[in-house]
Amino acid sequence: MNQKTAFLLTSLFVLLSLACNVTFTFGVPTPIAPPPTAVIPTATPLPLSAQVTLISQPYIETNQNPPFTITAQTPQLTGSSDPRVQAFNQRLAGLVQKEVETFRANFLQNPNPPLSGGSSLEVTYTLVHQFGEIWSLKFDFSFYSDGAAHPGLYSLTLNYDLAHNRELTLGDLFLPDSNYLEAISAYCIAELSKQPFFEGPFTEGAQPTLENYRNWNITPQGLMITFDEYQVAPYAAGPQTIIVPYTELHAMLAPSGPLADLIK
Structure with a gap:
């Protein structure tokens, strides 16, 4: 066998080897990664009041x-x-x-x-x-x-x-050491003073004490104060109700208190 023939045989062997390698490489399937685990969304529980x-x-x-x-x-x-x-x-x-x-x-x-x-x-x-x-x-x-x-x-x-x-409690709505009773009382007295019956002993029923402002409710517009019969008016006038707007109290309201979501 001459050198030329040997060279040709060697080259052919290399080519066949490469071909086999290529065939082998393409013949093996590429592993497929498993799909990511599906995340099942967790239902948000309803608020208790809902x-x-x-x-x-x-x-x-x-x-x-x-x-x-x-x-x-x-x-x-x-x-x-x-x-x-x-x-x-x-x-x-x-x-x-x-x-x-x-x-x-x-x-x-x-x-x-x-x-x-x-x-x-x-x-x-x-x-x-x-x-x-x-x-x-x-x-x-x-x-x-x-x-x-x-x-x-x-x-x-x-x-x-x-x-x-x-x-x-009424105090829960306000900042510590704020004069909320005085502010509520001042507004109520100003409103009640527009009525002819609010004079003399009836004015005592609107002074800034917790007892006088024991009956209060939260409304969308403001704090509703209820005065019972005889507290700030004669029997014939009946109970009196005053709504104190939140704008009158805003500076004293606790920013993270019970009214936080209502006054945003």
């Missing part, structure tokens, strides 16, 4: 000797067994029950036979506002005691943070 419905539980009680009638509507939340809901319901029921028991005890002391047609108590409520997890309710107690000159009416309010399971 899971519940407010209903009324009626109550009626009658007595013959001495005669009286008690009717009441008690607000209750349904739709959740969360302990916070149960605690709120207990607070609502307890508020109504306490007043009913007090009136029942008083009515049982009335003369028998009655001096007039007997005694009565009617308990109603209003959901003044609910936003986020905050619930603001107002209870009205309309009553007549046998032999009295006329019926009476007074109110109680309840403002509650359902998420944190606590009843709100």
